[in-house]
Amino acid sequence: MQQAYIHTPLGTALLEGDANGISKIHVLDGDVPVSAVIPAELQEAASQLAEYFSGNLTQFTFKLNPQGTDFQKKVWQALVAIPFGKTTSYQALSVQLGDVKAIRAVASANGKNPLWIVVPCHRVIGSDGSLTGYAGGLWRKKWLLEHETPPVQQSLF
CATH class of the missing domain: 3.30.160 (Double Stranded RNA Binding Domain)
Incomplete structure (x- = not known):
């Protein structure tokens, strides 16, 4: 390794x-x-x-080999499918994976994500839009989300 x-x-x-x-x-x-x-x-x-x-890449293409349980890998695959600049909730992710009651298991797998940024667990937020727990610290989560959704320049005319 x-x-x-x-x-x-x-x-x-x-x-x-x-x-x-x-x-x-x-x-x-x-x-x-x-x-x-x-x-x-x-x-x-x-x-x-x-x-x-640097703001020049929105999708990673290098080969991944994360180690985890089958369920964790299933959750991580769902995280990779979240589009750049978009967010989802733990509840929506649970529904997408077929079990709305699995929200805690989904959150746990999210927290054990071994591939920071590349498997974008920072794109998962609370159902109310709040920034919920993030292993790297909420300030990093906020920075990443702002990096991926920069403000749009408005026209003055």
Whole structure:
């Protein structure tokens, strides 16, 4: 398993993966130095994340290899289907997955998402539109949602 630490506007991120794909992207708190060399298996992910943060990428295409239960993987696949710049609720996600009563299990799987940003758990909000829990901190969730839905420039005329 290869590792690299990259700079993002939200802190240093740890990337882990191998030839089978990226298995983990996690933002870290604290001052962690970035990697001087990015292993070949992680270079595409690092490049696409840089493009995302620069505002030039809305969909990731590098190979993913998250580790989790079948249910967690099902939830993560549903998260990947949330369009860039859009949000959904835990309840709507539960309904989409076929069991409205599974809302807590869906929220738990969402919280165990190992692929920060790429599997966009930040796009899941409360049914009332509130920003609910986020493992990376609500300030990061707010930043990501604002990054993906910048204000539209209004015409003065």
